[in-house]
Amino acid sequence: MPTEGFDRSDPAGRAWVHEAIRKVQADANRSADTHLHVFPLPAEWGIDLYLKDESVHPTGSLKHRLARSLFLYGLCNGWIGAETTIIEASSGSTAVSEAFFARMLGLPFVAVMPRSTSQEKVDLITFYGGRCHFVDSPATMYAEAQRLADETGGHYLDQFTYAERATDWRGNNNIAESIFEQLSHERHPVPAWIVVGAGTGGTSATIGRYLRYQRHDTRLLVVDPENSAFYPGFCETDDTVTTLVPSRIEGIGRQRVEPSFHASVVDAMMSVPDAASIAAARWCSARTGLSVGGSTGTALWGALHQIAAMRAAGETGSVVTLICDGGERYTRTYFDDTWLAAQGIDIAPCLATLETFADTGEWGDVLSPCDG
Incomplete structure (x- = not known):
């Protein structure tokens, strides 16, 4: 709560709030939209993957x-x-x-x-x-x-x-509206899937509500790293689920189902091993030249899995996921082989899965998403 004795009716205090709101809104005018990168996939697949680059915001995420x-x-x-x-x-x-x-x-x-x-x-x-x-x-x-x-x-x-609740899910240049505006001239302007991490639950709530409000058929896949509570809570329809061990993927894994997470607007969830998240982050950075963090790796793993499933089903369309932040924030962890060894994480099998996917469009044995 605000400082005790904070007088909301004081003219000087109200003037300060007016100026503060102006400053914050000015930042939105300068930086609200972000790039939508095309991830390199064979054109003949008929499936396009886009990375919404949120790392270019002034604070990098x-x-x-x-x-x-x-x-x-x-x-x-x-x-x-x-x-x-x-x-x-x-x-x-x-x-x-x-x-x-x-x-x-x-x-x-x-x-x-x-x-x-x-x-x-x-x-x-x-x-x-x-x-x-x-x-x-x-x-x-x-x-x-x-x-x-x-x-x-x-x-x-x-x-x-x-x-x-702090973000207007109906539009007002939120991330969902921005994605659809940027896709408007692409060959598949309404994506088949949007893939995001859980985190606070705010991004999935904003996108899920927007999809329903705009009557889009796009489905929302939420990915969750190991040792996070969102995935088991979703599958068990139990928002009281907790985990004993914290997630190693910063920013999206939580030990409890956060109040902002609304499972009712999520179409499917997938649990992603930490080795897969880190392998995908490194692989993406090498393939695109865009340095990305572990949570981006989690989301990319889920997006590529869905593309393989679409190909297997003979479907075409587009898939969108997010670059949540840059890999430069994790040089001493996810991009450090010594740290990986200390954590007992072997990313080689996951890198092999990604290379097989790049060559064939096939995925092999993976866990299926938990459908809602």
Whole structure:
């Protein structure tokens, strides 16, 4: 909640909020849209794969959109004033983007983060003037963020609760509307599938609702890394599912089903092994020249799996997934062979699967998605 004694009717305070909203909206005008890259596939397959490059946002990830929306939501709800300390629980990229907006508005920012968060993300948060507050267990960061907000009289942005409602899913240049506008002159302008990670649940909720609102036949596949709760929760129709071990794929794997995740707008889910996520991230970077992170690898693995299934069924069309952030944030983890060896991760079999797919369009033995 906002600082105690924050007077929402004070003219000076209202003027500050008006100016803060203008600054955040100006950022949207400068950076809201992102590139839609064509992934190289044989034209004769009749299937096109597109990568929506969210890494080109000013703070380098898909979370820039979410951070902007959360700040606007807090400002317009009267929760953020000129002296409000901003608190967030995050595994990294959201906090990087929120630190950027907090600095833009001259507000102090504290990120409550797992101690295992990549050093590259920690460095970016401090670069934007934020402070990192570490916890040993990712499951405790929610309560710790709320405690700090209560202690400072600040505002806990709470991305995991508000992600699904802070963004206008009907349009207003959200990510779904942007995808369809950019596909409008392609040979398959309405994609057969859009593939995204779970994360907060906000992106899948926005896209899933938009697809229904616009009456598109596009289906939504949500991919989930190992040790994350979304996939078992979806398959068991149980949003109380938790996992004991945290995910190694930062940004999308969660130990609980987050409040912003709405399974009812998801058509299918797939669980992706960490070795596959990392192999796909490296393979994509080598194939396209675009450096991508582990969560992009997770999504790409799911997208390629669906393309193989479409080919097997004799279908044509387009598939869209996201570049969530760049690989430069993971040079000491996913792109470090020493780190992989220490984690006991062997990506060679998954790289072989990807190379076979590139040569033949076939996938081989894989787990089928859990259909809704």
